Amino acid sequence: MVYNKTEKILEKQQLRSQKIIKAVREILSEKDMGKVSIKSIAQKAGIATGTFYLYFADKETLIDTVVQEIYQELLEHIKNERAQYSNGFDKLQATMEVCIQLFMKEKHLAKTVLVDVPQKNTALNSKYTYIENDLIRLAKIDIDELMDKQLIPKQDTLVSAIAFVGAFREVILSWISTGEPLDSELAQKTLIEYNMRALGRYII
Amino acid sequence: MVYNKTEKILEKQQLRSQKIIKAVREILSEKDMGKVSIKSIAQKAGIATGTFYLYFADKETLIDTVVQEIYQELLEHIKNERAQYSNGFDKLQATMEVCIQLFMKEKHLAKTVLVDVPQKNTALNSKYTYIENDLIRLAKIDIDELMDKQLIPKQDTLVSAIAFVGAFREVILSWISTGEPLDSELAQKTLIEYNMRALGRYII
Amino acid sequence: MVYNKTEKILEKQQLRSQKIIKAVREILSEKDMGKVSIKSIAQKAGIATGTFYLYFADKETLIDTVVQEIYQELLEHIKNERAQYSNGFDKLQATMEVCIQLFMKEKHLAKTVLVDVPQKNTALNSKYTYIENDLIRLAKIDIDELMDKQLIPKQDTLVSAIAFVGAFREVILSWISTGEPLDSELAQKTLIEYNMRALGRYII
């Protein structure tokens, strides 16, 4: 019984935590991005402001958690998609494609992940491992492999991976801000080819 | 005499303004990025809080001013360097080189320009024209020219320009955060070639 | 139970609101008329400055509320008393008598109503309908009636009503400042007769 009770309680706590996190994400996703105050979060989560502090130490902890969750989700998506390909080029391309899809569908999430979070973590203040780093790591693995197989020229693969992600990030953000370009297909093709070409794929 | 006096006063005022701006820049550059409150700015500038308002209408005006100043500085550098080249590829390369030099020398400035400011201006909140937009514009001009001359394949040149700047930005920021890579020369070469290759320069 | 709880809370909130309003009234009534700052109000009400904003949107709202409250109280008194008379002269006299009574009993309230509030609303700044206007309106109705019945000479009844209230106001204020005159009865009689005579009651 006791065990059960504990389990139930833990479950309930989980639920509450999730509710709070969901509330934050909803607020972050709102078009006009309402105030991200504890009060508004609690309101959206349907709890009292004080209750918040039973689940999270403080506001910062909450934000950290939300960010982690978002990251995990995104990486999950990417990994699933990549799993279908064995070729390094294809994997990179698939990564970009899934990211484009996801980000364009959830623009505010993209903003949070690509802008709001990193901005709090620049320079030596890198408290999180953020999505960009994860993406870079993934990209680097592929690029390393391609270089090993001599499919691309010798290069500082870390730099390339960073550039790869950076080019991608900037374009996505511009689309989020100004709306996707009219010829969306050409635009996406340009972006993908930009990065693929940049790696230096040998033309056979 | 009167003339002299006025001159001196103006000079002194300039100095104070500069002192305040410098204080903001310093705060923005601090590792732990202290609060950018009027109080902290005044403290850092060695003035009373009220004095601040003798030099700037309000906080927002100050921030605008700082941003503008930083932009002007950077663009000046870039334009000077680019002026020496007529060829599109060379100009783009020169732009990257001067930016690398400047940013690596003034890392804090780079951080402000590439991170702090853009983050306040994402999406529809584009009150400033920020450096990235200016850089993108410059890059696009060169890329358009290259495409017109059929030196690179057909592409959405705006996307390419954005990707170009994005790749660059990300790499620079990573260097700022983690320090330049050991083989700095290879790293820089990789970055530059990454972007040049990405444009699709036809190999002759 | 829930109902009870809600009731209790509402009651408590009412209490706080009242406490705050009372605090303002007290400050307004103090001899040296302390500063009417949020801080001083909160202090007097025994709450934190932030708490104030749980009960009133801002300072202006509070002041409005206080004023309205005072007005309602006074008008209630007057209307009750007037209800007992049908004759225009009697109604006017009753109005004066009830006002004299009330004001002399609650001198601070009188001061607020007759001095503090109007002074914030002079000229084109008439955001409130203040007691004086209401009193004037009431008086005018009676005077109009008297004139229609040809019980008083032809006159600009609005001017007369204003003068009526003004004469009254000034005398009351003088009594508040300097204390009622020794021969209080004569004094009150003089005031009432002054205004009644002024209207020009035809001597039969």
Next chain:
Amino acid sequence: MVYNKTEKILEKQQLRSQKIIKAVREILSEKDMGKVSIKSIAQKAGIATGTFYLYFADKETLIDTVVQEIYQELLEHIKNERAQYSNGFDKLQATMEVCIQLFMKEKHLAKTVLVDVPQKNTALNSKYTYIENDLIRLAKIDIDELMDKQLIPKQDTLVSAIAFVGAFREVILSWISTGEPLDSELAQKTLIEYNMRALGRYII
């Protein structure tokens, strides 16, 4: 020589003081009643803010001085006008007429004298002798005289004098706020007759 010099200096000081006072009065007279800050006063007076403190101990002293000056001027006017009449009724009427004229011509001055100043001096805080008191005193003298001569019924002449001034004050203020009534002549006649009748002039 020394004497002369001192005289000149005193004269100059007088001039400055006057300039400052004039500045305040101008600001008080402006339709939109700009901020009455030391800075704005100094600006209008054509002096530096610091200079102000060479002529007045502080802001309050200045305001007191301005008020005194205004009062003196007004009383001067009134006394001159009254001097032409020997009859008590005529004197009272003349007083009212000159006040109406003056106040309607300088509405903002009227506002200052009748509203702004008294409001700072209510109740036991009567630091100034304000115009109203002076007017009341004058009126009382006349009313006493009339009563002594048995031209009006027995009454508390102080109360009557206060009521007299109060009725007058209120009407003037209403004209200042809302503009003079259309039938200005009837309105003025009503006001004057109101007060005259109120005194109880025996109809012969």
Next chain:
DNA sequence: CATGAATGAGCCTTCATTCAT
């Protein structure tokens, strides 16, 4: 455990007054 009213430090801004020049 949950609540949400209460807290108070902190923010931006104004302005009467001072003081070095």
Next chain:
DNA sequence: AATGAATGAAGGCTCATTCAT
């Protein structure tokens, strides 16, 4: 004497956090 830049206390308001119920 005159200047006006500098001062800093004070004002209204916000919001992360606490605590009595």
